[in-house]
Amino acid sequence: MYKTNDTIVALATVPGKAALNVVRLSGNEFVLKLYKTITKKREFPKANFAHLCNVYNKAKIIDQAVCVFYKSPKSFTSEHMLEISTHGGKVIVQQIIGLLLDLGARQASPGEFTYRAFINQKIDLSQAEAINAAISSSNQISSFYHINSIRGGLSKKIKKTQKTIIEALTIIEHELDFNEEEIDFLGEQKITEILQSVYNNVDKVLDSSFFQEKDTNIRVAIVGVPNSGKSSLFNLIVGDNRAIVSKIKGTTRDTIEGIITYKNTDFTLVDTAGIRKTKDSLELLGIEKTIEEIKKASIVICVDDKDPKKIQTKIKKHLKNKECLLVLNKTDLFSSVPKTKGLGISCKTGSGKRGLLTLLSTSVQKNTNEYFKKYSLFLNKRQFLILKELLRGVEKALKEYKNNKDVVVLASNLRGLLSLFDDLLKPVDNQKIINNIFKGFCVGK
Ligand SMILES: Nc1nc2c(ncn2[C@@H]2O[C@H](COP(=O)(O)OP(=O)(O)O)[C@@H](O)[C@H]2O)c(=O)[nH]1
Ligand SMILES: [Mg+2]
Structure with a gap:
């Protein structure tokens, strides 16, 4: 698929304004020749050491960088590799890569470094796939x-x-x-x-193992009767106005999702349609979707402005072993907030938000750990x-x-x-599989 007998170069980090950028090279002895040419050093670099170097284009210094040389076969690709940590920014990187291309290196295609690691049997195909998935x-x-x-x-x-x-x-x-x-x-x-x-x-x-086509995430479903403030709660947690908030009962007919990152935990928050029997066929569909969402979720927030426990009882048969958080909303309208009915919050004033987020994040972490206990592998x-x-x-x-x-x-x-x-693990002869997998990689990996 790719040529493997030349020296490839690519930017391994995100281009643009950044503290550092890393330019990567992989190939044969030519890598060492390039190192000597651009740094004007007389010695070959010692492997696995950081070398502070001026990078020259002929007489002109274009950057002061740190070079690390990985000697074949002890490198990611199993070839000689050089990683040049440059100062960040477009211009420096462009100049260094341009120089290396002029000197005879070739711009790497997506996934070409990983492809070389695979071809040189440093990793098998399942590892190559995992590298791309992890990124x-x-x-x-x-x-x-x-x-x-x-x-x-x-x-x-x-x-x-x-x-x-x-x-x-x-x-x-x-x-x-x-x-x-x-x-x-x-x-x-x-x-x-x-x-x-x-x-x-x-x-x-x-x-x-668990198998999923998409990335997995802990799902948290907000469930309650119409008008209890589910969408308001969703917005309060998401922090913007992605869900429509309305006074007309049964507005949220479809589910709305938001990905939340809070204190080192991440989860998908789902705003559902209200649970209530109605003759409106559109709304019934919403209810079916709500039940589906309850089933998919690991954590369910039962929200109500009177008694969230009633909601929990209503959906009990779908909850099974799921974690259920009881939230009493609209506490701004209460003269005194009953502590026994769940965590009191007000979506209007934001009171109780921090407590709810802490509770949620502990719960998400607990569910994440359950995953780790239950499954040892992920399969695509x-x-x-x-x-x-x-x-x-x-x-x-x-x-x-x-x-x-x-x-x-x-x-x-x-x-x-x-x-x-x-x-x-190693379909070396099956170019179709290999092409499909590596074409999805980013350049520099
Ligand atoms: N006073 C007060 N009103 C609220 C609060 N949360 C939501 N509401 C109002 O309750 C109504 C229904 O809210 P919404 O979020 O659409 O409920 P949903 O049907 O459960 O999604 C809206 O008029 C909101 O402004 C709250 O904490 N206090
Ligand atoms: Mg709603």
């Missing part, structure tokens, strides 16, 4: 799982199972080359055990589908072997399974 991640939960996969979380589990099949296939192919007297057979029981253990391991990976759609296919493949191999005890068929089925493992 795009918008919340703590996704980020945690992507970093785990970059560190090889999924690969390690999968490779262990892959090895079991390779070992079994090696013995079986050996058996096929010799006649019965010459070697020991694996035996029916052992073969069944191996296939069963492969099945169990893949199943365990699927069981301990591609990985999920391959693992499912693997399960079906093992089932098929087991069934066919039980029926006909044919070792030749078994060997062919095992080879089929191994190609699925390759698709998952």
Whole structure:
């Protein structure tokens, strides 16, 4: 897909006004030659050390920068790499990259550094995917799982199972080359055990993983009867006027979402339609959506201007083990606020906002930790589908072997399974998969 025998250069940080920018180079010995040319240093840089250098374009100094050299193969791409931390700003970066291009480096395409890491077997495909996903991640939960996969979380589990099949296939192919007297057979029981253990391991990976096409986020649904102040509460938390606030009952017919970041926690806040039986078909649809939102949420805020507990009772069957926060709104209209009815707030005056946010953030953190306890891995759609296919493949191999005890068929089925493992981790020959994955990367990664 990309050429791999030249030296590539790209800006690895966001362009524009910033304290620092990092220009990255990867290639062969030419990287060292470029270093010497632009810094006018006589010595090669010592690997993994920070070197303060003037960067020259001929006689003119264009920046004073810090260069770190990573010696092949101990670098991200496995090639020689140079990272130049420059002063921030467009002009300096443009001049340095322009200079390196003039001297013979090539502008890197999106994901080309990661592609080289993949081709040079520094990382497998699941790790490459995780790098891109981690960069795009918008919340703590996704980020945690992507970093785990970059560190090889999924690969390690999968490779262990892959090895079991390779070992079994090696013995079986050996058996096929010799006649019965010459070697020991694996035996029916052992073969069944191996296939069963492969099945169990893949199943365990699927069981301990969650699969989502989009980034995951803890969802918090605001639920209550019309006019209780749900949209006002949504706006109070979101901090702007994204939801329409109105006196006419049943205005919020659709759900509105906002992503909130508060004190190191992030969550999606959902304003729902009121819960109330009505003949208006449009509003009924809103109610169905509300129930859907309650089901999707990890935390439900029951809001009311009289007794939020009544709301909790009304939606009890949909709440199950979800956390429920009771909020008594419009306390500005109360002469005295009853403490037993939930957390008192006033969307009008903003009183109680801080207390609610603290309660919410503790609750979100608790739910986030639950996620971490429940799941050890995140799978993207591609990985999920391959693992499912693997399960079906093992089932098929087991069934066919039980029926006909044919070792030749078994060997062919095992080879089929191994190609699925390759698709998952290193489909070196499958350019289509590779192209699709790397084209989504940003330049400099
Ligand atoms: N006095 C007072 N009125 C409020 C408060 N919160 C909301 N309201 C009013 O209650 C009405 C319904 O609010 P809204 O947020 O649209 O309720 P929703 O139907 O539950 O979304 C509006 O007229 C708001 O101005 C509050 O804290 N105090
Ligand atoms: Mg509303």
